[in-house]
Structures are given as structure tokens and as C-alpha cells.
Amino acid sequence: MTGLVAHDLTLGYGERVVSTGLSLAVPPGRLTAVIGPNACGKSTLLRALVRLQEPRAGRVELDGVDLRRLRPREVARRIGFLPQRMVAPEGISVTHLVRRGRYPHRDWRLTWTDVDEAAVTRALLDTGVEDLASRRIEELSGGQAQRVWLAMVLAQETELLLLDEPTTFLDLAHQYDLLRLLARLRDAGRTVVVVLHDVNQAARFADHLVAMQAGRVVAAGAPAEVVTADLVEQVFGLACEVVPDPVAGSPMVVAH
């Protein structure tokens, strides 16, 4: 099986078990959105997919090879991950931070190549933070910082991108900018997995939708099939109507 696949994972922290028997196949070259209520285990799943979280049982495979058998550097060249929360060291400039994304590609001599420079420039442009390049990260607004972090992950130029709530701090226009950027990356052949809280945005932009609840995958498939009033009621406990989005025609949730 190609791409990133999770088989029968048991995940947890200490005593707390978050997921059991969790399986998931990430369709290659597609934009996958993960939705689900707070604390249902979305971040935990993503962490397991990038090996930040050791599964108690089960395994994660990349192109049929157990992730644990791959070298960390090798994985880092193929999977990029944006965590939900970031720590920035004080005093580092935006450019320097984005350059850090090239770390997995550099050899022991740490030479900086034209390829590295081009990747950084493209990442700054794609996320619209080129004007911030010389600013210090701690002087940025929440949304600016979030786009800079995304730029760092983009500069890593991985075929797979896993993003945990990249739109949280963004205003409405920037949320759509980001979603369109993800669609462009998908069109360019990358595989994108993104955790979103806005079901309507997820339904509109994703090719593949994964709905989670209490650590399990409740439904997975094309948004038009997955997003139903019953499912939203079941997953989020919200009574609603699902109508076609007047612009895109994708399913749109309107609460009662």
C-alpha cells in the first residue's frame, strides 16, 4: 500500500487511552481534512502519524515500511508537520526561522545551497509573509506567527504535509488564502492532511473527509457523502440542516 497508512493503532498518554483500533489510509495526492470535537484525538492521531507518539499497539507505515524502521532524517524529508502549538526562541528573525525548515535536507557540512534559498523564498511568498522577513518572531501577531510557522514547514518541501489546525489564529480572508494554498499544493502533487474545526471549509476544500469522535474514525470519504445532518448530530451533538453551499455546491452545515 502506498502513502501513509495507520493500522489498528492504540494511542494514549500514561493511564489515559485516547484511541483503540484506529485505522486510517491517507489517499496520496489528495487533500484530506480531519474533523471532530475537541479532545476527540485528532492531534494525537497526527502525532502518531509523524512518530511523535509511539503507538501502544499497531503501526504506521509509509509506502509499506514501518515508520519505526526509517531513519528520522529520512522521515523528515518526506513528512512535514505543523503542530497545534509552537515555541519560538526569542530574538530569532522570520527568515532565520523559515530557514530552519531546510534542516533535514542539509548534510553535515551545513552548506546553504540555491535550492535551499529558493525553497525559503517560495515558502515566504506562498504564505504571504515576505514583508515580515526581517521581523522578530516574538513581535508578530498570532496570525502572522502562524503563517510564518507554516512557511517553515513548507520550506521543508515534503511530499506529505500534516497540519494541525493551521487556521486557528487567522482572520476570515487569511483562512481562505490558506485553504486555497493547500489546494494548490495538492494540485502540485502533494499529499495534505489538515485538521480543521470549520466543517463547511473542510467540506468545501477537502477531497477526502475524516470525521472522528471519541478516538474513533466515525466516517471517511468524499465530503458530499460524509457530511450529513445525522453525522453532525452524532459527532458534534449539534442539531442542524445540511444545505448546498451557494458558491461551491459542497455540503454546508447550518445550525438549528
Added chain:
Amino acid sequence: MSDPGRRFSGLLLALAAALVAAAASLAVGTRTVPLDEVVRAFTDYAATDDHIVVRDLRLPRMWLGIAVGAALAVSGALVQTLTRNPLAEPGILGVTAGASFAILLATALWQADAQAAQLVAAAVGALAATAVVYAVGGSSPLRLVLAGVALSAVLGGLGLGIRLALPDVFDDYRFWSVGSLAGRDQVPLELPLLVIAVGLAAALLLVPPLDAMLLGDEVAHTQGTRVARTRTITLVVLTVLAAAATAIAGPILFVGLIVPHLVRRLTAGSVGWLLAYCVVLGPVLILVSDVVARLLLPTGEVPVAVVTAFVGGPVLIWVVRRYGAVDP
């Protein structure tokens, strides 16, 4: 000026300061040797009293100061980076307490008051204490610090007991405990110096993974850094450096707190620059303190530890007041 430009010129300035400090440490003392005579001691050695003082007494002491200063500053930079705590110094991992207690114990049990014996005892004590701290603290920085503080308290109490019960022991211990470079030149120092050199080289290899870890363990991990392994190796390297320096020069770990803290705002976000500055400025602080110590009390020895605190403390206060504190 751009950040890299400022860092580079700053480092040149620091190197110049190091040269001046090294020259002063060769020239100044009970017997002040003029600078041209210092130069002649190397270019045109004539075995005059001046030349002998410079080459046989002060030169080894200078190298000692450089090694100890670099080791302590780099060790402090590593512990501050690892624990993300700008007030951390290697002593919080139990190094100082272990060395002090081992010297007391060795003196009490075997009258091991010779310098060489003290050196060995300090090294063994520092390493043993750190091993205990790691065994208890595992790989969590916070638990390590707690274990270090707890062990230091216990050893401090036991040590005090020994000193009160056996007043003779106290006199021998006192000399080491105040921290000094004097007289350390009469013992074989090749081993600790070699250990420091290896430790500094190892620290250099840790720069890329530590740089990645500045962005948090998660990001470092997803960028391909082996986080747990890097943390373990860093702990070992910083302990070995601090233990070697402590064994040679006594508990002058204040250097490990202040030097990385002072250069922090210039080197923010880059472990490589931080270590480069520490390697240069650690020796400056030690050498200047040693020279001041010789000037203050030409006959006896004013311990370096006392002077580093006198010199470094006010500088630290000034920097914090002027620029505010900076997180690692």
C-alpha cells in the same frame, strides 16, 4: 547593522578582549613583567627571572584559566539551552555538591590533602553525583533539576556535619572550596585538560540538533532530530565539562551562569553563536578575575571564585537593568 554582522564584529571584539586578558595574565602579578619582556620570553628565551616567571609559572596558569573558563561557560550554555532556563548553571545538576563532598570525605578518611588527590576526588565526586541525578531524574529537564537541587542539599548537609565534627578537615577543604587557579599547576593537569578539549569538540557536534530543539521538541523531532539521544549526550557533555573544570579550579560555576546569560541577547536563536561567544568570553572572565585576584592580594591568594562574583555580579545586574532578561 544586520544581526550576523553585529554578531561577527562582537565576536572579534570578544577575541581582542581575550588577547588582552591573556597578555595581562602573563604580565601582571607580584612581579610585574613589562609586555616587551613577556614577548621576549617566547621569542628570545634567556632564563632570566622574568622569563621563568612568565613561561614556567604564569603560562600554565593562563592555559588553565582558558580551559576552565571555556569549559564552564560552554557547560552553562548547554544547561541553559537544554532546560530552557536562563538561570540554570551546571551546579543545579549536583556537580559542585558532589565534588565538594567527595573532597571532604577523602580528606576526612585518608587525609588526602595533596592537590592531586583532591583533583581525583573532585572528579569522582562530580561524576558520581551526576550519575545519581540522572538515575533519579531521567530525561525530563525539570526532574533533573529537582533531583540535582535535592542531592546538593543532602550532600551540603552531610558535608557541613563532617566539617563540624572534624575541624582539621575544614582547613584543607577550604583551599579548594574557594576556587583558585593557584598551585593547581603543580599537579598533572594533562588529563582534565584533554577531557575539556574533547568535551568542547563534542559540544560543537551538538550544535545542529540543539539548534533544532530551540524550536521545541516536537518541531525538532519532525525535522529529523533524535531528541532523546541529543538530550542525553548534551547532559553527559555538560557534566563532564563542569566536572573537569570544578576538579581543577574549585566551585566557580558562577561563570557558567553569567557568561551565557550575558551574550544571550546577541546570540538569540543560534546555539552555534552562543557557544562561540562562551568559548571566548568564559576565559576572559576567569583570566581577568585571576589577574585582579593577584593584584588585590599579591602575597596570598584571593580566590578566583570571589573575584568572578565581584566582577561578574555587577555586570550581570547592569545588563539585566539595561536590556531586561532574555529567555533562552
